[in-house]
Amino acid sequence: xxxxxxxxxxxxxxxxxxxxxxxxxxxxxxxxxxxxxxxxxxxxxxxxxxxxxxxxxxxxxxxxxxxxxxxxxxxxxxxxxxxxxxxxxxxxxxxxxxxxxxxxxxxxxxxxxxxxxxxxxxxxxxxxxxxxxxxxxxxxxxxxxxxxxxxxxxxxxxxxxxxxxxxxxxxxxxxxxxxxxxxxxxxxxxxxxxxxxxxxxxxxxxxxxxxxxxxxxxxxxxxxxxxxxxxxxxxxxxxxxxxxxxxxxxxxxxxxxxxxxxxxxxxxxxxxxxxxxxxxxxxxxxxxxxxxxxxxxxxxxxxxxxxxxxxxxxxxxxxxxxxxxxx
Amino acid sequence: xxxxxxxxxxxxxxxxxxxxxxxxxxxxxxxxxxxxxxxxxxxxxxxxxxxxxxxxxxxxxxxxxxxxxxxxxxxxxxxxxxxxxxxxxxxxxxxxxxxxxxxxxxxxxxxxxxxxxxxxxxxxxxxxxxxxxxxxxxxxxxxxxxxxxxxxxxxxxxxxxxxxxxxxxxxxxxxxxxxxxxxxxxxxxxxxxxxxxxxxxxxxxxxxxxxxxxxxxxxxxxxxxxxxxxxxxxxxxxxxxxxxxxxxxxxxxxxxxxxxxxxxxxxxxxxxxxxxxxxxxxxxxxxxxxxxxxxxxxxxxxxxxxxxxxxxxxxxxxxxxxxxxxxxxxxxxxxxxxxxxxxxxxxxxxxxxxxxxxxxxxxxxxxxxxxxxxxxxxxxxxxxxxxxxxxxxxxxxxxxxxxxxxxxxxxxxxxxxxxxxxxxxxxxxxxxxxxxxxxxxxxxxxxxxxxxxxxxxxxxxxxxxxxxxxxxxxx
Numbered sequence: 135x136x137x138x139x140x141x142x143x144x145x146x147x148x149x150x151x152x153x154x155x156x157x158x159x160x161x162x163x164x165x166x167x168x169x170x171x172x173x174x175x176x177x178x179x180x181x182x183x184x185x186x187x188x189x190x191x192x193x194x195x196x197x198x199x200x201x202x203x204x205x206x207x208x209x210x211x212x213x214x215x216x217x218x219x220x221x222x223x224x225x226x227x228x229x230x231x232x233x234x235x236x237x238x239x240x241x242x243x244x245x246x247x248x249x250x251x252x253x254x255x256x257x258x259x260x261x262x263x264x265x266x267x268x269x270x271x272x273x274x275x276x277x278x279x280x281x282x283x284x285x286x287x288x289x290x291x292x293x294x295x296x297x298x299x300x301x302x303x304x305x306x307x308x309x310x311x312x313x314x315x316x317x318x319x320x321x322x323x324x325x326x327x328x329x330x331x332x333x334x335x336x337x338x339x340x341x342x343x344x345x346x347x348x349x350x351x352x353x354x355x356x357x358x359x360x361x362x363x364x365x366x367x368x369x370x371x372x373x374x375x376x377x378x379x380x381x382x383x384x385x386x387x388x389x390x391x392x393x394x395x396x397x398x399x400x401x402x403x404x405x406x407x408x409x410x411x412x413x414x415x416x417x418x419x420x421x422x423x424x425x426x427x428x429x430x431x432x433x434x435x436x437x438x439x440x441x442x443x444x445x446x447x448x449x450x451x452x453x454x455x456x457x458x459x460x461x
Numbered sequence: 462x463x464x465x466x467x468x469x470x471x472x473x474x475x476x477x478x479x480x481x482x483x484x485x486x487x488x489x490x491x492x493x494x495x496x497x498x499x500x501x502x503x504x505x506x507x508x509x510x511x512x513x514x515x516x517x518x519x520x521x522x523x524x525x526x527x528x529x530x531x532x533x534x535x536x537x538x539x540x541x542x543x544x545x546x547x548x549x550x551x552x553x554x555x556x557x558x559x560x561x562x563x564x565x566x567x568x569x570x571x572x573x574x575x576x577x578x579x580x581x582x583x584x585x586x587x588x589x590x591x592x593x594x595x596x597x598x599x600x601x602x603x604x605x606x607x608x609x610x611x612x613x614x615x616x617x618x619x620x621x622x623x624x625x626x627x628x629x630x631x632x633x634x635x636x637x638x639x640x641x642x643x644x645x646x647x648x649x650x651x652x653x654x655x656x657x658x659x660x661x662x663x664x665x666x667x668x669x670x671x672x673x674x675x676x677x678x679x680x681x682x683x684x685x686x687x688x689x690x691x692x693x694x695x696x697x698x699x700x701x702x703x704x705x706x707x708x709x710x711x712x713x714x715x716x717x718x719x720x721x722x723x724x725x726x727x728x729x730x731x732x733x734x735x736x737x738x739x740x741x742x743x744x745x746x747x748x749x750x751x752x753x754x755x756x757x758x759x760x761x762x763x764x765x766x767x768x769x770x771x772x773x774x775x776x777x778x779x780x781x782x783x784x785x786x787x788x789x790x791x792x793x794x795x796x797x798x799x800x801x802x803x804x805x806x807x808x809x810x811x812x813x814x815x816x817x818x819x820x821x822x823x824x825x826x827x828x829x830x831x832x833x834x835x836x837x838x839x840x841x842x843x844x845x846x847x848x849x850x851x852x853x854x855x856x857x858x859x860x861x862x863x864x865x866x867x868x869x870x871x872x873x874x875x876x877x878x879x880x881x882x883x884x885x886x887x888x889x890x891x892x893x894x895x896x897x898x899x900x901x902x903x904x905x906x907x908x909x910x911x912x913x914x915x916x917x918x919x920x921x922x923x924x925x926x927x928x929x930x931x932x933x934x935x936x
Contacts, residue, residue, distance in 0.1 A: 141911040149916030284920040296880035
């Protein structure tokens with residue numbers, strides 16, 4: 135029995151050593167970590183008041199800080215990265231750089247609200263927490279900490295081996311990869327049509343799922359905390375296919391999370407829904423022309439809400455927007 | 462729930478009963494826990510299991526009467542009738558051109574296993590002339606939870622005496638450690654290896670079901686992954702069952718003995734699902750006459766046995782084809798063995814493995830059309846494609862390989878899916894071909910396997926976003 139126990143203990147030790155200290159995933163997790171570091175660094179260096187877009191990958195793909203910043207005459211950082219990165223991690227990194235008068239626009243993907251605490255304990259960002267962000271773990275719930283410690287499976291181990299090998303063989307430089315994908319404002323700039331075929335449409339969470347989700351409670355907490363310190367937080371809808379029926383109660387549930395915590399909510403007449411040919415490779419990712427078109431619509435509404443005079447977008451962005459099929 | 466709830470409570474209760482209430486009470490506890498285990502899946506089918514056990518127990522008591530043979534026939538008819546109704550009635554109605562005539566019939570979990578178990582018992586009891594055991598001993602023999610729903614199919618003469626002489630407290634710490642070790646190794650085979658391989662097997666077969674043109678690499682990755690998935694899934698379950706039984710002081714026979722190392726197809730069947738193969742050999746093939754009669758009768762006996770073994774896995778013609786293919790392989794091997802031609806061992810192994818793998822296609826495919834699409838992919842009829850990143854690394858490939866952004870039916874359809882698949886398949890085939898079967902491992906090797914796998918099992922058990930059921934639960 136003692137041998138069995140020691141073997142099990144040894145196994146856990148080896149696992150933590152491998153995934154926590156030795157194995158890298160330079161082409162996936164490492165890239166996300168670098169993106170987070172770069173975006174956080176830019177945010178830290180940015181003067182206030184500034185505009186910050188917070189969401190999953192819907193943020194950088196479907197929204198352009200270059201357009202919005204120019205229209206509102208504000209420095210802007212598109213701080214969204216990927217929906218798989220937990221909001222607790224995102225907020226922990228971004229919140230410390232928000233100041234009174236800053237504006238945060240949050241077109242969060244609907245599944246971010248509905249995510250359960252259990253989802254968070256098996257979240258894809260667990261490996262990121264264990265490998266690069268261990269300092270955040272002490273402040274997190276026990277289940278999330280355990281989820282981070284047991285973040286990875288055999289596939290992750292093999293993926294690490296494959297990524298480390300490929301990265302070495304091809305001499306891939308993560309900075310160069312990111313540079314080809316993002317502009318200086320953190321917007322995705324490589325979603326040039328034609329994109330890959332779009333996958334199956336996912337289910338829209340119900341109003342109850344949105345109201346009771348663990349993700350919703352994290353967002354509510356963030357909105358309340360930031361508005362208390364004078365940050366203007368405005369919620370919004372993520373982009374989606376026009377064919378997807380998002381029930382009014384679901385939209386109302388999202389709006390209520392912001393409104394009841396001191397924030398605002400912006401609903402475009404389009405509900406941020408567009409024909410499928412406006413998208414690049416998923417319903418969260420507009421193609422670059424439509425990213426510009428959507429951002430111009432959004433800029434006009436944000437200017438009105440913030441009582442700012444809207445500036446004309448850059449002519450290049452106007453040309454991008456003009457080539458969007460729905461524009 | 463099973464690992465942290467049911468198992469510890471059942472084991473503790475078993476020891477407590479053994480210490481304070483005696484062997485009979487410990488057996489009663491074990492039987493009750495097994496029924497609860499079964500009812501957990503579907504409470505409304507528990508009466509079926511209990512009725513089946515009761516009827517067979519009563520029938521066994523009658524086998525020593527003057528008209529014992531008639532009772533045996535009645536028993537066989539009862540068991541086979543039950544199996545036929547629940548497992549094959551809808552299939553037969555479909556074959557007779559009346560699909561849907563019987564509506565939906567729920568297939569009770571483990572019915573194929575507990576029915577065969579009891580057929581064995583009736584036949585053996587009839588041959589022995591009597592059965593002197595108690596109802597509890599019989600109930601535990603059939604219903605003992607480690608083997609109730611997916612085997613192994615154990616012989617009454619091997620197991621019932623163990624329940625009759627069971628000493629719940631004898632060397633229980635050693636038993637527990639030994640059984641738990643085997644259980645954990647089996648759990649790792651299932652959760653760490655089989656479930657990881659499913660990510661590469663499932664997309665290929667799903668694409669074939671939709672008639673999508675699978676390219677050569679996608680098809681071979683899916684097939685090599687499925688061959689390993691089903692092996693690790695079922696041999697993992699068998700190890701878990703043997704380990705669980707050992708914790709309670711019962712020794713189950715070995716069910717898998719490195720079958721993919723077999724040098725011929727007969728050897729494969731002596732190493733794959735050994736207890737089921739043994740059942741078909743001893744209770745069907747040999748009673749039919751085996752190879753003791755003329756050549757064509759032998760071919761007939763073998764083909765019938767293998768076709769029925771195929772159908773046992775599921776009520777579908779593709780399972781019949783799978784069994785039939787193995788029947789043909791066995792017949793050809795029988796003829797070959799009698800000829801003067803001898804294959805080198807390596808060639809025999811490669812041929813056997815190729816035949817077994819190719820026969821998995823109809824077994825796993827959704828239907829014959831899907832199997833056809835899959836075979837076309839394996840033959841390269843839909844071409845060879847590779848993600849362009851790899852073609853850029855080896856430009857010589859451009860002459861015979863089509864460049865694509867990603868292979869859509871390989872794993873998660875990402876650029877890195879291919880190297881991941883190669884590494885996983887290399888690991889899986891190394892374990893299947895180069896390492897001994899878990900029960901033949903030395904203590905050191907078992908310890909090493911446990912160190913390598915335990916934390917990954919823990920992760921899959923408690924922190925994976927989803928889990929896959931055991932493949933053999935559906936049979």
